[in-house]
Amino acid sequence: MCSGFSDSMGLLAKLIQNKYTHFGMEEPGYHVARRVFEEYGYAIESIKVAKEGMQLDTLKSSKAKLIYITPSHHYPTGVTMSIKQRIKILEYIHSIDGYIIEDDYDSELAYYNRPIPSLQGLDNYARVIYMGTFAKSLSPALRVSYMVLPKQLLPLYKKSYDAHFPRVSITTQKTLELFMREGHWERHLRRIRTINKKKHNHFKALLQNNLKNTFEIVAEGAGLAILINPTVAFDWKQFKSLAEKESIKLYFAKERSGGEFEAIRMGFGGFLLDELEEAVKAFSNIWHKSIC
Numbered sequence: 001m002c003s004g005f006s007d008s009m010g011l012l013a014k015l016i017q018n019k020y021t022h023f024g025m026e027e028p029g030y031h032v033a034r035r036v037f038e039e040y041g042y043a044i045e046s047i048k049v050a051k052e053g054m055q056l057d058t059l060k061s062s063k064a065k066l067i068y069i070t071p072s073h074h075y076p077t078g079v080t081m082s083i084k085q086r087i088k089i090l091e092y093i094h095s096i097d098g099y100i101i102e103d104d105y106d107s108e109l110a111y112y113n114r115p116i117p118s119l120q121g122l123d124n125y126a127r128v129i130y131m132g133t134f135a136k137s138l139s140p141a142l143r144v145s146y147m148v149l150p151k152q153l154l155p156l157y158k159k160s161y162d163a164h165f166p167r168v169s170i171t172t173q174k175t176l177e178l179f180m181r182e183g184h185w186e187r188h189l190r191r192i193r194t195i196n197k198k199k200h201n202h203f204k205a206l207l208q209n210n211l212k213n214t215f216e217i218v219a220e221g222a223g224l225a226i227l228i229n230p231t232v233a234f235d236w237k238q239f240k241s242l243a244e245k246e247s248i249k250l251y252f253a254k255e256r257s258g259g260e261f262e263a264i265r266m267g268f269g270g271f272l273l274d275e276l277e278e279a280v281k282a283f284s285n286i287w288h289k290s291i292c
């Protein structure tokens with residue numbers, strides 16, 4: 001268990017530093033993954049993500065044997081990688097003696113589709129390092145994540161970190177263990193799926209009713225945000241300045257993931273269902289004032 005995603009990634013980057021020099025990163029992709037591996041001296045290879053997920057041709061022409069992907073719900077575009085593509089990537093990584101870091105950060109929260117098995121679940125070659133977090137399913141404030149290593153990396157892990165103390169307090173670990181053992185976790189997951197699906201659908205309808213034909217939805221249906229863009233001429237400077245005045249915090253996809261993909265990340269996870277209407281009204285107000 002680790003103290004959040006960057007902690008899990010740091011532990012891993014250090015662990016396999018002598019084995020790999022190049023780190024294949026989704027483009028666009030989660031900036032934290034890139035930053036951590038950069039800090040440990042890896043050369044970053046940006047590999048484009050298309051409709052199918054990470055592009056195999058670009059991957060093959062890169063020097064990366066170690067890759068980072070978000071197959072369940074690509075960050076930030078929302079693409080779900082097909083089983084066919086997952087198998088192709090697994091086969092390729094196996095053939096070059098590499099590893100896949102699978103970041104499965106919010107797969108508990110898919111509202112339309114039945115979840116596709118994780119890459120780690122499909123992996124017959126022990127080539128997947130699975131990263132999970134309690135940030136979306138329980139609370140980001142808890143700072144608890146976990147990493148599941150393939151068996152052959154365990155001796156190296158034990159040798160490297162033998163003298164380390166646990167990174168998550170025993171009290172927290174024990175509480176989580178009992179919570180799961182007593183069956184509360186399954187119930188909790190069902191509950192948050194239902195609540196967040198309701199919030200997602202209500203939020204989407206509010207956006208449609210308020211922004212009307214001035215916007216498009218770029219990603220939806222999973223996680224705790226809907227991504228949107230204007231479809232009309234838009235004064236971004238005015239929009240950002242009005243948002244600041246009204247204390248509306250804006251999140252842009254590009255700021256956190258690089259590449260060419262741009263969208264406004266409209267998070268709904270922090271609101272109660274009946275707070276969404278007022279929030280969208282306030283947003284809609286600055287949105288309409290920013291249309292040229």
Ligand SMILES: Cc1ncc(COP(=O)(O)O)c(C=O)c1O
Nearest residue numbers: 004005006030075105133135145
């Ligand atoms: C792509 C991605 N991976 C992992 C995480 C989990 O981060 P943490 O466990 O540090 O809260 C997030 C959180 O937003 C994320 O967006």
